[in-house]
Amino acid sequence: MNKATKSVSRDELLAMNDLGGEEIFIAKWNMKAWIRELSAAERNELFALSMDGTKWNGKRFSINLTIACLCDVSTQKPIFTQADYDAVSNKSGVALDQIEAVALRVNAIGDNFEKAAEKN
Secondary structure, eight states, X not given: OOOOSSOOOHHHHHHOOOOOEEEEEEGGGTEEEEEEOOOHHHHHHHHHHTEETXXXXXXXXXXXXXXXXEEOTTTOOBXXXXXXXXXXXXXXXXXXXXXXXXXXXXXXXXXTHHHHXXXX
């Protein structure tokens, strides 16, 4: 267990930029991209967008995860919006699988995320 080296005030904690990400190369598209870490609110919204009523929709989750996390490498701003859902869903499954694998890791979304999403 790590021991904190100093205490942090509420204001300091709230002012911290604690969202990271990772640069990747998507060979299928011959491009570099930034996979961003989502805030807790964004992750909850992602889970909500991936539900069909009270049932989990894994296909919807994969596309929504790409839309939420895939960013321009230089600006670290999202490339797609929800309006691009249908177009993104028709892109290479190989590329989308690569993005999803990194986005799941960067966002610490483990095997139990479906159960967690259904509880929300």
